Amino acid sequence: MRIAFYGSSLVSSYWNGAATYYRGLLRALSNHGHDITFYEPDAFDRQAHRDIEPPDWCRVVVYEATAAGLNKAVAQAAHADVVIKTSGVGFADDALLQGLMATARPNAVTGFCDVDAPATLGDLAANPAHPLRQALPALDMVLTYGGGDPVVEAYRAFGARKCVPIYNALDPDSHHPVPVQDRFRADLAFLGNRLPDREERVDRFFLDPARRVPDAVFRLGGSGWSDKSVPTNVRVMGHVPTADHNAFNVSAKAVLNVCRASMADNGFSPATRVFEVAGAGACLVTDAWVGIDLFLRPDQEVLVVRDGQDVVEVVQSLTPARATAIGRRALARVLAEHTYDRRAAIVDRLLRRDAEQKAVRGRVA
Template identity: 30%
Template sequence: MGAPLDIVVIGLSLRSAWGNGHATTYRALLDALEARGDRVRFLERDAPWYAQNQDAASELPGQLAIYSDLEELQDRHAAEVASADLVIVGSYVPQGIEVGRWAQRTARGIVAFYDIDTPVTLSALAQSRCAYLDADVITGYDVYLSFSGGPALETLQRHGAQMAVPLYCSADPNRYFPEERNADFDLGYMGTYSDDRQPVLERLLLRPAREWSEGAFVVAGPQYPESIQWPANVERIEHLAPSEHRGFYNRQRFTLNVTRADMVAMGFSPSVRLFEAAACGTPIVSDAWTGLDDLFAPEKEILIARSGAQVAHWLQRIPEPMRRRIGHAARARFLAEHTPAHRAQSLHSYFERAAARRSRAATAHVTHNRSTHHEHAYVPSNDRP
């Protein structure tokens, strides 16, 4: 284990998980970093929708500071950014391009970008409309921490990333674990509404619900249009605070994972919900995408659905012992490879690689300057006047 680090994170939100998965991702990572002895400060831009939907303060690791605008960030937090061993700027931070440039100018330590939205970012960059990142800022980061692995890392390097590496999300095993509860629902889903996920939710949950009226289903998450026709056997929950997530998973016989279209196209882009459910030992039914089988073994640790008929068959036909085995196997895989402690160890390894890379570059620069100086200073005797 490396020496403890002083870390400053400038992220979208730590205090509120309303309508975003950033908060729970940051909380799990910060908890694990603090368990290693790291000192973490989280800087969050004030926003009314997060201020009005704050989670319990007891759920927040690290030291949280709220700033009102870019000027206040620069005035109040320059010293701690300058002195930190590692500064991390997250995706979707308001005025992210300006924040990134300031962090790169100010920090003396390693500066990293943590992209919790890599497929969305790459799509926006391709259209020159990314609000929090541009080509110049990308090249200024020492490390590019990506929510997507696989081919996305090569694409990021083509965009100028110096060191593109995967840092997947996770879930805190102290908060997410199996509980003996009544299975109130045969299948549930948790996620904020999005246009691209809705057709998959329709195919893999709403259609089976309509065709199996005896089944019990649930969908939790905000921003669903009033125009959606929910079957009578689908319960709707507008929002669940993170403190309620564990209970939600443990009340389901199966839980559904639905992935954003950009993430499906990119592959190797697991969502935080995948790891939360696995940590709870709840059997997961997921849509299909490249790289999923690198995380969990199909049919042994996860069920990959390509049709509503498949889902309906599993819900009604899988024997109870087999259902439990799938959930237990997913939890075992999570504990062996995907905990926040694993992610914190990866982050430390990336920090050490970036620091060594910077040290080598500095040494090469000094050596080159010395060589150039001597080259110009030396004048052969036969050329002297």
């Protein structure tokens, strides 16, 4: 099927944490024979910070972040069998959704892919006139980055026909063990952009522990941290291209994952970093959230911390041998159960089933 996918960016992870999710899922989906085009706006200087060039498994159309550019991109939806818009495209999201709903053919499968479902659901609850809330009954499906039953139930209560979590996963061709690089060595590393609903938790789980263990090296990667006041033992790296993620992960004794507040509160929302770190065979430390045991076993395949004191204890007590063992077990688990090939198979079945049902209804009509 011809899939038109409208998202923030496929070719750049700059201020775009969902990039590796889109790449992993769509690459695996292309293996099911789908012809995919990714439409992304030229916004937030992302095109100047590309991590990859357009791949051979997906066409990429970059449109101007103007009304004319948006209209031109939306018009292409009329030629697609499947039209999917993501959350957080970053330019005229509401107009994009409304335009796609009006342009998609009646027999096209339409969907919304939510990469921050708890936050989106909060917006829908606060605004009964929200364009997405109005569109939900007409969309064939909602696919979410995570969230489990709480998110599924909430979306259905807002009128979604069906909501299916398509969790983050591992693309073993992109994220895998590599040699250690001295420039990324650390006792604890964290990689994530500076965002309002993440910063307080980074302070609590990363920077405060760094102050309490001054003889340890902490490494902070991601955009937006350059003017942040940090302890002297924290090395601020700035944006880390995806090509360097494997080395960043394996070179630290342990790598911290800190969920955004909304995802931590909801649970069942493993971040992309969880699978990137595990896929590199590195030792993952994550803040506590409900559902972690569905993906990795605490104390065996991942270390779970409740607060900054737990992080301090991990940094002080974790031996290289134990860190290595945890990383190896995590790698084995995600390779066996949590790859994008598995996730894409679910999406492929959903799309083909809905397309067939629409075709049958069309023949009957």
